Amino acid sequence: xxxxxxxxxxxxxxxxxxxxxxxxxxxxxxxxxxxxxxxxxxxxxxxxxxxxxxxxxxxxxxxxxxxxxxxxxxxxxxxxxxxxxxxxxxxxxxxxxxxxxxxxxxxxxxxxx
Amino acid sequence: xxxxxxxxxxxxxxxxxxxxxxxxxxxxxxxxxxxxxxxxxxxxxxxxxxxxxxxxxxxxxxxxxxxxxxxxxxxxxxxxxxxxxxxxxxxxxxxxxxxxxxxxxxxxxxxxxx
Numbered sequence: 027x028x029x030x031x032x033x034x035x036x037x038x039x040x041x042x043x044x045x046x047x048x049x050x051x052x053x054x055x056x057x058x059x060x061x062x063x064x065x066x067x068x069x070x071x072x073x074x075x076x077x078x079x080x081x082x083x084x085x086x087x088x089x090x091x092x093x094x095x096x097x098x099x100x101x102x103x104x105x106x107x108x109x110x111x112x113x114x115x116x117x118x119x120x121x122x123x124x125x126x127x128x129x130x131x132x133x134x135x136x137x138x139x
Numbered sequence: 140x141x142x143x144x145x146x147x148x149x150x151x152x153x154x155x156x157x158x159x160x161x162x163x164x165x166x167x168x169x170x171x172x173x174x175x176x177x178x179x180x181x182x183x184x185x186x187x188x189x190x191x192x193x194x195x196x197x198x199x200x201x202x203x204x205x206x207x208x209x210x211x212x213x214x215x216x217x218x219x220x221x222x223x224x225x226x227x228x229x230x231x232x233x234x235x236x237x238x239x240x241x242x243x244x245x246x247x248x249x250x251x252x253x
Contacts, residue, residue, distance in 0.1 A: 116183070125173075128185070
């Protein structure tokens with residue numbers, strides 16, 4: 027987990043506020059991902075990036091945006107937070123060769139009131 | 140489209156007994172399959188993967204998983220459970236190809252009782 031770090035680890039924010047979650051990695055991987063975890067739903071992919079110039083939407087990208095500032099940094103933004111975005115958010119990286127197993131950060135617990 | 144089903148929300152076993160956590164998948168073509176474990180307040184940790192070859196895959200902490208193509212299953216197993224194995228387990232599938240993403244199951248909470 028230390029190879030993939032996320033800040034903040036916990037955040038409480040109010041409806042309508044803009045918030046950014048940050049992810050950094052020292053694994054040297056090109057591929058990075060953002061997921062959210064909700065009880066009973068597992069992990070759902072929000073956005074992913076295969077390199078600095080490549081950004082792709084996942085299955086639940088509405089209400090979120092991302093920025094890939096460098097190979098090692100991938101941030102997730104909620105432009106106007108709403109309560110149903112309360113969840114545990116994970117950043118992950120993966121190797122560039124098959125089968126592309128992923129390595130996860132420790133997560134950010136976000137609460138929107 | 141690819142998907143994963145973990146039919147059991149909760150699995151309870153006694154310490155020392157064998158454990159099985161079930162996973163079935165749907166994907167076009169031959170899959171890559173994975174198991175991850177999540178301990179409280181931690182991120183997911185990679186346990187094992189299936190790429191090709193032997194249907195029985197061995198991973199970390201004494202876990203193994205059996206790939207069954209005809210049943211489209213990839214069940215996680217351990218011969219003798221430990222209390223410390225108690226955690227949330229996720230199965231994941233990825234279709235072959237460079238640009239496919241990974242899909243996760245909903246998770247199974249394993250509780251091992253002394």
